Amino acid sequence: MRLTRVALPAWAVLLAVVTGCTAPGPVGTGLGGLFGRAPTAADVIRVAPADGSRAVRSGSALRVRVADGRLESVRVVRDQGGRRTPVPGHLSADALTWEPDDPRLAFAARYTVEAAALDAQGRHWARHTAFTTYVPARRFVADVLPGDRTTVGTGMIVSLAFSREIRERAVVERAVRVTARPAVEIRPHWFGTDRLDFRPRHYWRPGTRVTVALRFNGIEGAPGVYGLQERTYSFTVGRSQTALVDAADHTMEVRRDGVLLDTLPITAGAPKTATYNGKMVVMEKERVTRMDGRTVGFGRAYDIKDVPHAMRLTDSGTFLHGNYWAPEAFGHENVSHGCVGLRDVKGGGPDTPAGWFFDRSLIGDVIEVVNSDDRTVAPGNGLGGWNMGWTEWKAGGAADRA
Numbered sequence: 001m002r003l004t005r006v007a008l009p010a011w012a013v014l015l016a017v018v019t020g021c022t023a024p025g026p027v028g029t030g031l032g033g034l035f036g037r038a039p040t041a042a043d044v045i046r047v048a049p050a051d052g053s054r055a056v057r058s059g060s061a062l063r064v065r066v067a068d069g070r071l072e073s074v075r076v077v078r079d080q081g082g083r084r085t086p087v088p089g090h091l092s093a094d095a096l097t098w099e100p101d102d103p104r105l106a107f108a109a110r111y112t113v114e115a116a117a118l119d120a121q122g123r124h125w126a127r128h129t130a131f132t133t134y135v136p137a138r139r140f141v142a143d144v145l146p147g148d149r150t151t152v153g154t155g156m157i158v159s160l161a162f163s164r165e166i167r168e169r170a171v172v173e174r175a176v177r178v179t180a181r182p183a184v185e186i187r188p189h190w191f192g193t194d195r196l197d198f199r200p201r202h203y204w205r206p207g208t209r210v211t212v213a214l215r216f217n218g219i220e221g222a223p224g225v226y227g228l229q230e231r232t233y234s235f236t237v238g239r240s241q242t243a244l245v246d247a248a249d250h251t252m253e254v255r256r257d258g259v260l261l262d263t264l265p266i267t268a269g270a271p272k273t274a275t276y277n278g279k280m281v282v283m284e285k286e287r288v289t290r291m292d293g294r295t296v297g298f299g300r301a302y303d304i305k306d307v308p309h310a311m312r313l314t315d316s317g318t319f320l321h322g323n324y325w326a327p328e329a330f331g332h333e334n335v336s337h338g339c340v341g342l343r344d345v346k347g348g349g350p351d352t353p354a355g356w357f358f359d360r361s362l363i364g365d366v367i368e369v370v371n372s373d374d375r376t377v378a379p380g381n382g383l384g385g386w387n388m389g390w391t392e393w394k395a396g397g398a399a400d401r402a
Contacts, residue, residue, distance in 0.1 A: 041127040044069070045115050051129035058105050058134070058218035062087075063097060069119040070095035080109040080228070087111070106217040107228050108135040136226040140164040142196075144212060145283070145383075146363055148233040154203040154240045155281045156364030157383040158212055160196045167193065167222040169398035175227070177213040184208070189388075189396035191380035201390045203366070204237040206257075241365050243320075243357075245340055247275055247372035250331045252340070254357065261360075264353045265331030267323065269338040273298075274374035276338070280313035281383035282320075282365045285358065287348060291319070298337055308348030309358035313340075313367055314382035320367055322354030340369070 042051075048063045049056045064074050076087040089100040098115070105111070113129045142160040146152050158178055166172050169190055178186045178198045182205070189197050204210070211234045216227025244253045247268040254261045269275035289310045293301040296317035308322035322344025329335045330343045330353075344354035366386065379388040394400075 039119075041125045044119050044125045045071075045117050045127040047113050047115065047127065047129045049131045051131065053131040055134045056105060056131055058107060060105060061103065062100050062105060062111070064099075064113060064115050065097040066117045066119070068096070069117055069121075071098055072116045072118055072124075073114075074098040074116075075114040076100065077112050078106055078109050079112070080106055080230075085230075104218045105133050106230060107133055107139075107226055109133050136224075138164070138225045140166065140216070140221045140225050140227055141229055142214060142216070144214070144233055146235050148235070150235045151238045151362065152235055152364030153282065153362040153366065154206060154237055154364065155242075155279070155366035155383075155386060156204065156210075156235070156237065157281060157385050158198040158210070159383060160214075162194045162196070162221070164225055165193045165222055166196075168220060169193065169196075170401070171219060172196070172216070172221050172227070173397065173399045175215045175219050177211075177215070179211050179213075180204070181209045181211075187394045187397060188399070189385060189393050190398055191396075195380070197383070197385055199385055199393070203240070203386075206237055206240050208237040210235050210237065237364075238362055241361065243365070243367045245275075245320075245367060245369045247277075247334060247369060249371065250334065252342070252357075254360075256360075262356075264342060264357065267326060267329040267332075267336055267341040268334040268369070268372060269336050269374065270334050271373060273337040274334075275336070275340060275369050275372045276314065276318060276374050276377035276381075277369050277372045278376035278384065279366050279368045279386040280318065280377055281386070282311045282313065282361060282363050282367065283382055284312040285361070285363060286310045286312075287358070289321075291321075293337065296337075301337060306346065308344050308346075309342070309352075309354040311358065311361060311367075312382070314377060314384070316381055318377075318382070320357075322348055322352065322358070338374075340367070 044066055046065050049060055071091060078085045078087050087100050089098050091098050110132045115127050117125045119125060141163045145159040146156055173188055180186060184200045186198050186200050213232045214229045216229040219227040221227055239257060241256050245266060250266055252264045252266045289307050290305045291307045292303045293299055310319050310321040312319055318338055320340040323341035324344050324346045326335050342354035342357060344352045349355050376387055377384045379385050
């Protein structure tokens with residue numbers, strides 16, 4: 001027996017709890033024998049935090065160790081909201097200690113530890129423990145656009161909308177990693193304290209795969225407000241398609257990979273409710289939706305319950321959509337309340353200009369409006385960040401200034 005085992009404090013053995021199967025040795029040998037009993041798995045395999053611990057804080061150390069012999073295997077699983085995730089870790093060179101690669105513990109999670117070891121006498125031991133971590137009373141989460149495993153247009157901007165005000169913007173920003181293959185410089189920009197967007201200098205190259213990793217667990221976004229999310233999203237950039245709407249000419253040119261596919265007659269915003277100028281990105285697509293003027297500040301000016309082939313372009317309510325109620329306007333007159341309309345039929349026809357364009361469009365495609373009587377759309381209204389120069393965009397990050 002090695003002298004290091006004799007030097008262990010008595011309380012460490014007396015407080016040990018049997019939680020796994022053991023191969024008991026004869027009384028008088030091993031750790032337990034020092035106190036007139038056989039050793040237990042808890043004597044041999046030490047796990048911190050202790051088995052059954054509750055409300056363990058994020059900064060607490062997770063560690064599995066043996067005094068002598070060696071650890072043969074350690075498996076740790078984190079269960080957070082019903083999602084079970086293996087916790088990567090590593091053994092020390094002498095195989096006496098296992099620690100996680102990321103020392104932070106997740107909030108609001110249950111950890112289970114399965115460990116097997118061989119002691120100095122060549123006996124096998126196994127131990128199972130579990131503990132739960134602290135659940136903060138106030139939490140923040142981020143809704144991510146675009147969705148996971150989607151295919152998007154080349155103008156897609158990654159947008160994180162937070163459920164609470166973020167005061168520690170630099171800290172939260174550093175907990176987000178957006179990467180692309182093939183690699184390209186991607187920079188963040190804050191819109192207020194509850195939205196963080198990322199984009200490259202120019203539109204994405206078709207075929208690019210983008211990964212968004214959120215590492216918010218344990219991050220304090222504001223005093224007493226903590227993040228929980230630990231998730232990775234990815235999306236693929238599809239073909240390049242852009243549309244140029246000329247409000248004065250009442251036309252829309254659709255180009256695929258720079259080649260003109262078609263020029264479609266449109267109707268844009270009427271003189272008193274003109275369409276925004278500038279670059280807007282398709283954020284949502286709905287084959288049929290209801291449009292009620294009361295939801296966007298137009299009172300009872302309209303309430304159309306079955307607008308076909310609708311694609312949202314701004315948060316404030318600008319859409320490009322099918323129109324069946326103003327058949328004489330296309331190519332001749334602007335009559336809408338700020339939207340861009342394409343000829344359609346009630347119920348949405350697949351062979352109409354609106355149906356044709358809808359079926360060939362992706363979330364992330366860019367619709368640019370020119371020659372309208374309104375101002376340029378604000379960069380934070382929808383995914384309008386392409387209307388901001390690269391220098392100004394980069395200046396909107398928080399981490400570089402912290």
